[in-house]
Amino acid sequence: IITLAIESSCDETSVSVLENGRTVLSNVISSQIEQHQKFGGVVPEVASRKHIENINQVIEDALREADISFDGLSHVAVTHGPGLVGALLVGLSAAKAIAYAREIPLNAVNHIEGHIYANFIEHPTLEPPFICLIVSGGHTHLVHMTDYGQYEVLGRTRDDAAGEAFDKIARALGLGYPGGPIIDQLAREGNAQAINFPRAYLEVGSLDFSFSGLKSSVLNYINSEKMKGHEIVLADVAASFQQAVVDVLVEKVIRCALDKGAAQIVLAGGVAANSGLRRDLTKACEEKGINLKYPSLELCTDNAAMIGCVGYYNYIRGLESNLDINAISNLKIGE
Numbered sequence: 001i002i003t004l005a006i007e008s009s010c011d012e013t014s015v016s017v018l019e020n021g022r023t024v025l026s027n028v029i030s031s032q033i034e035q036h037q038k039f040g041g042v043v044p045e046v047a048s049r050k051h052i053e054n055i056n057q058v059i060e061d062a063l064r065e066a067d068i069s070f071d072g073l074s075h076v077a078v079t080h081g082p083g084l085v086g087a088l089l090v091g092l093s094a095a096k097a098i099a100y101a102r103e104i105p106l107n108a109v110n111h112i113e114g115h116i117y118a119n120f121i122e123h124p125t126l127e128p129p130f131i132c133l134i135v136s137g138g139h140t141h142l143v144h145m146t147d148y149g150q151y152e153v154l155g156r157t158r159d160d161a162a163g164e165a166f167d168k169i170a171r172a173l174g175l176g177y178p179g180g181p182i183i184d185q186l187a188r189e190g191n192a193q194a195i196n197f198p199r200a201y202l203e204v205g206s207l208d209f210s211f212s213g214l215k216s217s218v219l220n221y222i223n224s225e226k227m228k229g230h231e232i233v234l235a236d237v238a239a240s241f242q243q244a245v246v247d248v249l250v251e252k253v254i255r256c257a258l259d260k261g262a263a264q265i266v267l268a269g270g271v272a273a274n275s276g277l278r279r280d281l282t283k284a285c286e287e288k289g290i291n292l293k294y295p296s297l298e299l300c301t302d303n304a305a306m307i308g309c310v311g312y313y314n315y316i317r318g319l320e321s322n323l324d325i326n327a328i329s330n331l332k333i334g335e
Ligand code: ATP
Pocket: 009, 010, 082, 083, 111, 112, 115, 135, 136, 137, 138, 139, 162, 163, 164, 166, 167, 178, 179, 180, 181, 184, 269, 270, 271, 272, 273, 274, 275, 300, 301, 302
């Protein structure tokens, strides 16, 4: 089964061709980061326009790299949410056009499921059940994935997403966009114990997250140090902030796995690329005898291969989307 997959939910135009869902024949990612950098974040109108300019070329490149023609495709998978509605519509329209013209099935996919499935591509023998911590630019979820397409959401953020916190702090420190990789890099040279930022564990037993208090606390620290005329050691702020995020993520995902008696933990989303999170969670999992999996850096952030993998598993279960399916900017997982 050959899948053509399209992803355009945010600022990456990506197209992938996969064989039987887990073998990637091509995964072309055209990033718009440069276009958005001067604004310090993604500008939705600019994103939609860039997707329109890029999409046909990226489709062509992905087919050529995979050495497959439109005739060789079994079905088309595409992200239809969550994300920026104008951006989603570009990929969705292209996918519908291909499905209609070639008379092949369409599988509309949830982007957050895609982040989880990046692990199925990275780890060919991985199977559910497992506990998944999804930490991306717009989402922070603790999910018990019991089978393909079956999710029990056990915790979620009540305010900012983990990636959003990284991006906002980087912006406040004048470090640029996207903030996660920059803070990660800077944190390596800093002292994570230098500043004691708060950890929001919330009520006893809660598996929810909250990062807005931490964000305020970092912003207050920066402002008050400036007022006092102190020089701010950026690397120490980055390391201390990152440690506060990582401590909470690690504590909650481990407790969740122990509660559920889960033998495996899987990391997903852009923040799964964070070196501090990978290091501390690896150590905690070793101590508890839990198996940990995460995707390679390229598969952590947005790409179409992960979308194709979800589309494949939906397709073999007999699921198919109608051609009138719409983009849903706040599409939920597990509901
Ligand atoms: P969503 O998937 O929730 O719709 P998104 O697609 O914008 O949001 P992703 O592509 O999953 O998000 O990830 C991008 C996010 O990951 C950004 O917030 C970025 O700062 C963060 N990120 C990337 N690399 C790192 C890193 N090494 N450390 C921390 N955060 C990182």
